[in-house]
Amino acid sequence: MGIKENIKHIKNKISKLKKEYNIERDISIMAATKTRNVREIQEAVDSGVEYIGENRIQEAMDKFHQLNRDVNKHFIGHLQLNKVKYAVRMFDCIQSVDRKELIDEIIKRLPGDKEYFDIFIEVNISGEKSKHGLSKDEVEKLVKYILKKDKIVLKGLMTMFPYDADKNYLLKKAKEMKNLFDNLKKYNEKKNVNLKHLSMGMSNDYEIAIEEGSNMVRLGSAIFGERSY
Numbered sequence: 747m748g749i750k751e752n753i754k755h756i757k758n759k760i761s762k763l764k765k766e767y768n769i770e771r772d773i774s775i776m777a778a779t780k781t782r783n784v785r786e787i788q789e790a791v792d793s794g795v796e797y798i799g800e801n802r803i804q805e806a807m808d809k810f811h812q813l814n815r816d817v818n819k820h821f822i823g824h825l826q827l828n829k830v831k832y833a834v835r836m837f838d839c840i841q842s843v844d845r846k847e848l849i850d851e852i853i854k855r856l857p858g859d860k861e862y863f864d865i866f867i868e869v870n871i872s873g874e875k876s877k878h879g880l881s882k883d884e885v886e887k888l889v890k891y892i893l894k895k896d897k898i899v900l901k902g903l904m905t906m907f908p909y910d911a912d913k914n915y916l917l918k919k920a921k922e923m924k925n926l927f928d929n930l931k932k933y934n935e936k937k938n939v940n941l942k943h944l945s946m947g948m949s950n951d952y953e954i955a956i957e958e959g960s961n962m963v964r965l966g967s968a969i970f971g972e973r974s975y
């Protein structure tokens with residue numbers, strides 16, 4: 747199947763899940779576009795994907811100037827401090843914020859034409875050593891740090907599940923994320939915390955993630971086919 751057919755198939759699947767689980771909320775589809783070329787990304791956007799996510803600054807630089815599409819661009823990879831100055835110019839949001847230094851640098855590097863910058867906090871819900879992100883217990887502290895800052899708005903949480911976990915484990919971790927997300931919404935009264943997006947679910951596990959409360963799934967291979975690294 748091609749990109750367009752894949753997206754249609756995913757949208758159908760999401761509609762079915764919404765019926766099955768009585769889900770009323772909107773569920774956004776992000777195309778995870780690492781290793782995909784500009785033509786493939788354009789096709790995904792033209793087929794109704796509202797968000798794209800890139801993992802590497804250099805790769806985004808190479809592609810975005812040719813993209814020619816109006817689409818929300820999020821950074822979803824691990825971000826080094828010395829790359830923040832590029833990220834805040836090219837992207838609408840950074841989903842992978844996991845430390846204070848990154849927040850300070852985003853504020854410091856904010857271009858003059860932007861009043862504020864949207865971020866998500868990345869949570870390492872499985873505790874795997876190979877994964878970036880804060881542990882569940884560290885998140886609230888970073889939220890409190892954000893509350894003291896201007897020019898930055900916390901819009902969501904992002905997580906990645908282990909690649910080969912079984913369904914029960916995924917259900918449990920997805921529930922933990924949803925609980926954390928709902929608990930942190932108490933800060934939504936405050937000026938620069940506006941938690942709306944729970945970004946969880948990839949090609950392998952997006953159905954479980956939706957079942958448990960995700961409202962943004964980040965899909966690579968389900969949209970574009972297998973990646974060849």
Ligand SMILES: *Cc1c(COP(=O)(O)O)cnc(C)c1O
Pocket residue numbers: 778780801822823906948949950964965966967968
């Ligand atoms: C690659 C990637 C995805 C999508 O992975 P697939 O398994 O191809 O769907 C989602 N999120 C992040 C952060 C990624 O790096």
